[in-house]
Each structure stands twice: as C-alpha cells, then as structure tokens.
Amino acid sequence: MTDIRTQRASLAEPTAPTANDRDISVSVNIFAAPGLPSVANLESIPKRDCHMTHVEDSDPSELLYRFSEAVDQRRPDDAARCFTADGIFRRDASRIIGEAAILDLYRQRMSDPRRKTRHVWSNLVEVERTGQTAVVTAILTNYALEPQVSEDELQMRIGNVRGVLARDAESQWRFAEHHYDMAFATKLPL
16 A cells, blocks of 8 residues: 655755555655645545547647556556557557557556556657647656565666557547557666
C-alpha cells in the first residue's frame, strides 16, 4: 500500500523517510500556496479520463498525461479509451491491436492490487500536426512495483515513446499508435 506522508518543511529542515515498513513511502515537502489542493487529500483531485472537452487548438501531447494518469490510478477502461478502436500499443517487439485488446492487457496488468506504477514524462515534442492527426515524441521514465518480479525492488525503465494521434468522431485526441522502445532498465531497492 502506498503511504504518502505530507509534511511542511523549510529548506533548512529536510525530512527523512520513515522505515517502519516495506511499502513504497514518499515524503513530500509542501510549501503552502493559496488556491492549490492539499497533497494530503489526493483523493479530492478530480480524475481525468480521455473524454475531455475538446478545444480546437488542444495540445495533443496532453493525451500522454491522461493515459499515464489512468494507468497509475488503476483505471484500465480509461487507459483503453485513450486509443482508437483499431489503435496499436507497441512495447518493444510486442504489439497489442485494438481498444478491446488493450483493455484486456490493462485489466490483466492491474489484477494484482499490489502492483503500483508511476510514469514521468520528459522531452515532449510535438513533431507534426495536421488537422486530424499529430505525432508526438517523449522520453518516459516508468517506476513499477511488480510483485511478480520482485517484492524487494522497484523496477525502473527509461524509454522512447512515439505517439501517432488521431481525432475521433467527437474530435478527441486518441492514440492510433503508441510505440514504446525501452532504452534502459534497472532495479532500485525498496
């Protein structure tokens, strides 16, 4: 179970993580900012899915964030809806084709409630955009606690993502293709 401990601290007072358990613990330093939601109550932050209101000049790369949020929050239906009906999800040499098959993949991956993931994006670039399609590239750092691999180590993977996006009938961005090519993989002790 993920334990998020929220602490207020100044730069002169660093916080140290506790070592009472083997769960993933995250210590967060928060500097109060008016109008921002409290990190102590993450459940109060509205969850987004891939059915967001369309804005004519919306940023197609936002789809990467919505997809990762759905995966990290264990919402396989929302993750699958980020793909077109015949969308392709490619991870290295494996290919999953179609929204239904992608849904099956994520339901299976999320079947173990102990499995936790966090996706961190960097170097996002919109390579190309036409009226109904776009191509984005990014670097993905993925952290995963996968008990079937190890209960003592966190899996960390870094790879390149290339997304070919298309607007659906409601003008929402979806993945026509999501290609992930892993560049590095390592394990971090818990």
